[in-house]
Amino acid sequence: MPDAVSMIIHRLQDAGFEAYSVGGCVRDALLSRTPYDWDITTSATPDRIKKIFNRTVDTGIKHGTVTVLVRSESFEVTTYRIDGKYSDGRHPESVSFTRSLCEDLLRRDFTINAMAYNDEKGLVDPYGGVEDLASGLIRCVGDPLARFGEDALRMLRAIRFAACLSFGIEEATLDAIRRLAPSIEVVSAERICAELGKLLTSTHPELISLLYETGLAGFVMPRLVPLFESGDSEKLLSSLSHSSPDKIVRWSVLTHFTGGAKEIMRALRFDNKTTDSVCLLTSHADASYKNISRTELKKVMAVLGKELLPAWFDFLDALFGDSFSTALRGTSGDILEKRECFLLSELAVTGKDILAMGCPKGVTVGHVLNELLDRVIRDPSLNTFEKLTPVAEELIGAITNN
Ligand code: ATP
Numbered sequence: 278m279p280d281a282v283s284m285i286i287h288r289l290q291d292a293g294f295e296a297y298s299v300g301g302c303v304r305d306a307l308l309s310r311t312p313y314d315w316d317i318t319t320s321a322t323p324d325r326i327k328k329i330f331n332r333t334v335d336t337g338i339k340h341g342t343v344t345v346l347v348r349s350e351s352f353e354v355t356t357y358r359i360d361g362k363y364s365d366g367r368h369p370e371s372v373s374f375t376r377s378l379c380e381d382l383l384r385r386d387f388t389i390n391a392m393a394y395n396d397e398k399g400l401v402d403p404y405g406g407v408e409d410l411a412s413g414l415i416r417c418v419g420d421p422l423a424r425f426g427e428d429a430l431r432m433l434r435a436i437r438f439a440a441c442l443s444f445g446i447e448e449a450t451l452d453a454i455r456r457l458a459p460s461i462e463v464v465s466a467e468r469i470c471a472e473l474g475k476l477l478t479s480t481h482p483e484l485i486s487l488l489y490e491t492g493l494a495g496f497v498m499p500r501l502v503p504l505f506e507s508g509d510s511e512k513l514l515s516s517l518s519h520s521s522p523d524k525i526v527r528w529s530v531l532t533h534f535t536g537g538a539k540e541i542m543r544a545l546r547f548d549n550k551t552t553d554s555v556c557l558l559t560s561h562a563d564a565s566y567k568n569i570s571r572t573e574l575k576k577v578m579a580v581l582g583k584e585l586l587p588a589w590f591d592f593l594d595a596l597f598g599d600s601f602s603t604a605l606r607g608t609s610g611d612i613l614e615k616r617e618c619f620l621l622s623e624l625a626v627t628g629k630d631i632l633a634m635g636c637p638k639g640v641t642v643g644h645v646l647n648e649l650l651d652r653v654i655r656d657p658s659l660n661t662f663e664k665l666t667p668v669a670e671e672l673i674g675a676i677t678n679n
């Protein structure tokens with residue numbers, strides 16, 4: 278455990294409470310993986326937690342969670358909790374605090390996520406998490422039908438954890454997913470998106486096949502269904518498993534095969550930048566890019582922008598084979614190194630310059646600039662103010678005379 282986590286646990290214990298690290302961090306530490314964050318569970322109620330630590334934030338005080346700040350880091354400290362009835366498969370109607378660690382662990386989704394640890398008591402594992410970690414199994418704590426009935430998102434989490442950890446899903450748990458798949462419909466797009474994202478960028482993105490096999494696909498990504506039903510899913514799955522784990526790359530590969538990139542990204546409430554990037558890549562997915570000229574490549578670079586280039590190359594490699602983009606990477610590297618202009622923003626004349634040369638305001642300015650860029654892309658040596666000025670004047674003259 279990191280020092281800050283031990284410190285938080287000891288402070289709570291010194292005040293007479295129980296405290297443990299819990300959930301994902303315990304699981305990851307046992308797997309010798311670096312935990313993403315460390316969560317702490319305690320018998321202290323939120324108001325006690327807030328009295329014990331100087332710097333706290335009321336993150337989820339209704340649910341018993343207080344964020345404790347230590348130096349520049351933050352840790353979620355949550356009171357032992359029993360979740361009330363879930364009325365809608367989304368939120369517990371109420372939560373109540375408990376004095377029992379085992380009751381808190383019982384509300385957690387999978388056995389491997391239902392373990393706690395501190396230095397004094399060691400590992401607390403009442404539901405067989407260690408055994409399931411050793412055999413690589415995702416298994417619900419308790420009755421899977423009841424657990425998925427409480428929170429349908431857990432079905433997606435089961436598949437996500439299987440993909441992230443290279444685990445299998447225990448038979449009764451998998452069966453329950455097959456039976457309750459349609460109930461995922463009540464879960465918000467944001468929660469679904471977060472889990473799908475982790476699934477897709479995991480070490481086994483090809484396990485999206487489980488979405489189809491369990492019947493979840495029809496609800497979380499309907500376009501996957503015809504792809505699997507027509508037997509055309511092989512290429513998608515192998516492209517995914519051979520692709521770089523980058524988010525943009527994986528979503529681009531997926532939506533390249535399903536079609537409807539924009540529709541899918543919008544439905545899952547992705548931000549505009551991610552959506553635009555994925556749409557840009559999927560609209561540049563042709564095998565003929567392999568042999569394009571330097572000039573043509575610069576034109577593509579102008580559309581994609583510098584930032585997206587590495588993802589584009591990874592995307593093409595995923596679709597057309599590992600070394601597909603080798604030549605493209607070389608040429609684009611050379612273009613960037615020689616600072617050859619391929620963007621309007623790098624042109625040696627600006628819109629202001631064009632106006633000063635007598636160009637009428639409005640769309641004409643853009644036409645002139647784009648024509649100049651086109652010429653500079655073909656002949657990089659043209660990109661100086663002196664050389665572009667007469668060309669621009671000639672273009673303006675031709676346009677205004679018409
Ligand atoms: P990650 O590596 O993605 O952070 P995690 O296991 O830490 O995985 P979180 O979503 O951060 O997952 O949740 C922390 C812990 O809270 C889980 O390990 C689990 O014990 C519990 N938990 C989270 N979501 C649920 C849920 N929907 N139902 C039941 N328990 C949950």
Ligand code: MG
Nearest residue numbers: 301302313314
């Ligand atoms: Mg976590």
